[in-house]
Amino acid sequence: MPLTEIGPAERLLEELRGWVETETPSTDAAAVNRLLDRAEAGLGAVGARLERTPGRDGYGDTLIARTPGEGAPLVIAGHVDTVWDHGTLAGPMPFRIDGPRAHGPGIYDMKAGSFLAFHAVREILRQGTPTRRPITLLLTPDEEVGSPTSRTAIEREARGARAVLIPEPAGGTQGACVTGRKGTGGFTLRIAGRSAHAGGNWSEGRSAVVALAECIQRIHALTDLARGVTTNVAPVWGGTRPNVIPPEAGCRIDFRAPSLAEAERVVAAIRALAGERDGIRIEVTGGLNRPPLEESPAGLALYEQAREIAARQGYRLPKHHRGGGSDGNFTAAMGIPTLDGLGCTGAGAHAPEEHIRWADLAPRGAVLCELLETIE
Numbered sequence: 001m002p003l004t005e006i007g008p009a010e011r012l013l014e015e016l017r018g019w020v021e022t023e024t025p026s027t028d029a030a031a032v033n034r035l036l037d038r039a040e041a042g043l044g045a046v047g048a049r050l051e052r053t054p055g056r057d058g059y060g061d062t063l064i065a066r067t068p069g070e071g072a073p074l075v076i077a078g079h080v081d082t083v084w085d086h087g088t089l090a091g092p093m094p095f096r097i098d099g100p101r102a103h104g105p106g107i108y109d110m111k112a113g114s115f116l117a118f119h120a121v122r123e124i125l126r127q128g129t130p131t132r133r134p135i136t137l138l139l140t141p142d143e144e145v146g147s148p149t150s151r152t153a154i155e156r157e158a159r160g161a162r163a164v165l166i167p168e169p170a171g172g173t174q175g176a177c178v179t180g181r182k183g184t185g186g187f188t189l190r191i192a193g194r195s196a197h198a199g200g201n202w203s204e205g206r207s208a209v210v211a212l213a214e215c216i217q218r219i220h221a222l223t224d225l226a227r228g229v230t231t232n233v234a235p236v237w238g239g240t241r242p243n244v245i246p247p248e249a250g251c252r253i254d255f256r257a258p259s260l261a262e263a264e265r266v267v268a269a270i271r272a273l274a275g276e277r278d279g280i281r282i283e284v285t286g287g288l289n290r291p292p293l294e295e296s297p298a299g300l301a302l303y304e305q306a307r308e309i310a311a312r313q314g315y316r317l318p319k320h321h322r323g324g325g326s327d328g329n330f331t332a333a334m335g336i337p338t339l340d341g342l343g344c345t346g347a348g349a350h351a352p353e354e355h356i357r358w359a360d361l362a363p364r365g366a367v368l369c370e371l372l373e374t375i376e
């Protein structure tokens, strides 16, 4: 067990409820900041060294809390924003406990994990537990939209860190840690054609919608399930009326790839769609957003340590790879040992049935805390 007393799951859930009931859609800076105020007050009260960077571009602040110590720090990073709009709590997804499950918007992705990180750091400071290394806790405002404003801070803190721990949701009821994640990226395709009367002078038109349809087929064909590469085109748009040859059309594209080499292949193929021919102009913007978190020996060593800590507590901690990206993708791509998926068990991220297995707050919190105390 960690030296730090984590407390019973009931008490953790009670405080986590306050986090969940402070709704924090990524797009509402004031709402995100209200939750950061609460975290800042809790960490300030126990003497954490705090740094708060004001948000920009409509996103909330980034909060950094440091504990004392010598040497390269351990970084633990969680986001406090969610994909859920205001009113979700009052409407379809109130906070509720249903046997082993606790429901609420963002509880699994990732209020439970970010709360556990906050709680572990707060309790380490409050109880004066010695740790082998200083700890840097980051609470960020915009992961669910690709971390546009917090990425710099995450990478700056990770540079020179001993390791990065990411308490994103654990994998399902088995609670798997994440040792590999696909890289993710996106594009916008804009096509300009030439409008004409669909009856009177059809031949003078150049249909942007037909050109888009051809592009979609080529993008779809880049999917290679055996290699773990997927593409998805959505949404699509184009045209004005049935009797007008459509002068414009476009689409958004999402893609996932398990390695940098595969990601670069997809990026090159999609960029190659750009150009001008036969009266049709195609413009492509976008690219790789989060590089893949490729499984590495250093990442696996961290996992092994977490697994042993869990096993000593009688808790099984498997590992797996995941399709979705996280801020761990950024830090792993920098070559910093990164272990992800250290948050709570549960299911339903970004879905109405989102919940955690709340009794696991205690053992998951204990594993996180012991890692923070003992990583050499």
Ligand SMILES: [Zn+2]
Binding pocket: 079, 109, 110, 143, 168, 169, 326
């Ligand atoms: Zn998340």
